Amino acid sequence: MRGVLITFEGVEGSGKTTQMTRLGRWLRGQGYRVERTSEPDGTPLGAGVRRLFERKPRPLTEVFLFLAARHQHVAERIRPWLVAGRIVLCDRYTDATLAYQGYGHGIDRDLIRELNLRATGGIQPDLTLLFDLAPGEGFRRIGRRRLDHFERQALAFHGRVRRGYLEIQRAEPKRIRLVRAGRDPAAVAAEVQRLVGEHLHAA
Template sequence: MKGIFITFEGPDGSGKTTQMGLLARHLGLRGLRVLCTREPGGTPMAEAIRQLLLSSWPEQVLGITEVFLYAASRAQHVRGKILPALEAGRVVLSDRFVDSSLAYQGFGRGLDPELVRQVNDLATGGLTPHLTLLLDLPPEEGLRRSRGEGRHGDPDRFEQEDLDFHRRVREGYLELARREPGRFKIIDATGPQDEVFRQVWEAVEPLL
């Protein structure tokens, strides 16, 4: 694999998309070829699965159903977009990847994280990011941001979950970071945008 794979993780409202855009611009100015993508999504079929996952339904959507849908989307995404870009030597930046499933379905929904990991290993062929940037902030602040003024559209199905769910997700992310300190870099996402990006760049620059 010739390229570099960097993922952005964190709770809702942590600013992943904004920071990924800032990093992409910074890398582009340095002459690097960058691909920005997101999960669930990234390819036409994966984007269709995204709509299924984030929409509200009149029936209960089981945690295990979410696991399989995310994995199906991820299988298309990895083989259709991420791997070809990495083979071409590009820097791939992804807004969420497998760690989101571990945090949201494993810790948030209370499913066996090892089961979630096994399903996703099958979907991705074991692809692991070179670096995962965990934008961390208290769930109360994340929900205030994600549900606040200026947002476009109604909150999605996960943003509508209660505070306890989002607390479990955050603790899940922090536990994942403790288990893999070499891959994860925890970024304090509570400060101003430029200060958060300074931390992001300090984490990314050694890879280059």
Template sequence: MSKGLFITLEGPDGAGKTTQMDNLAAYLAKRGRSVERTREPGGTRLAEAIRQLLLKPGYGPVDPRAEILLYAAARAQHVAERIRPALTAGKIVLCDRFADSTLAYQGYGRRLGAQLVEQINNLATANLKPDLTLLLDVPVEIGLRRRPGGADRMEQENLEFHRRVRQGYLELARREPRRVRLIDGTRSPEAVWAEIQGILDGLLAG
């Protein structure tokens, strides 16, 4: 059985994660790898229900402490029910957002602080970390222009909030350059994918 790998895609709103997740899943399937594709918040019945509470504008405003604990509850169930079993089975788990999103959005965006967020994340994940995080970076103004209609509650936050989120992501990439690979998301989807494919091939070869 092949060793399981945990790969996450991160980035501000409008960075192009969905397109690259599609590319990743298709590429790995062609190589004969068993892929488990999921997302956060979500991925299980309980976590998807919590997602509705977190993202639907009608449930706001939400206190930042309540918000981070809801994300943590969804993540704990997701890791226990879906992610760890898939890794144990030797699958490659592809996840659209994970704990790094909470660091960026709640730690920096909500100003709860990196130390508190990391403690909560460690509890929720039982210290699980991705093997590789692909961080698609775009300036805030570009990302917000790319959004589809019907923005969710987080996407409706003001410009300064989204700038703090981006700064949190960039700080994470600076602190963990081996795990977190910073990718310029302002380029064409094809150019972004070419870089991601090179990174992935290196990981799989290793």
């Protein structure tokens, strides 16, 4: 596949959406054809799945819901974009399920890895940016927004998610690049551009 899949990961409020917008603008300015998407709502089916989270699914149910949305997302959007040679920027992907449902809720991580493989047909990110931030700081940033189902869960849970993300990163340091997200947005954006630029020029 000719395209490039770049995923954005990190706890709530770590700056994923902010940085995806800036990176998209930077890449388009250099003439790249860029697609932006997010999980679970990257397809109409996924948007429907997202609404089901308000029904408070059990953790294993969350796994199945996210993986159902992911399979649809890869088939309908991500794979065709990659075949067409686009740079695909995706807000959360396979690592999020490992971090939230695996490390956060204690669902078997090998099961999640297996389901990720099935749902994606083996389409892995070429590059993952992990925005690392203390969860309390992330919540302060989004403090004025209404908290959703996930955000209401205890900070202890989000601490496990953060540590999980860091463990996932340590196991795959080449694919997953750690970005210290506590700095000002311009400094974070400059580092993101450096990492993405390195990746694109090495490829």
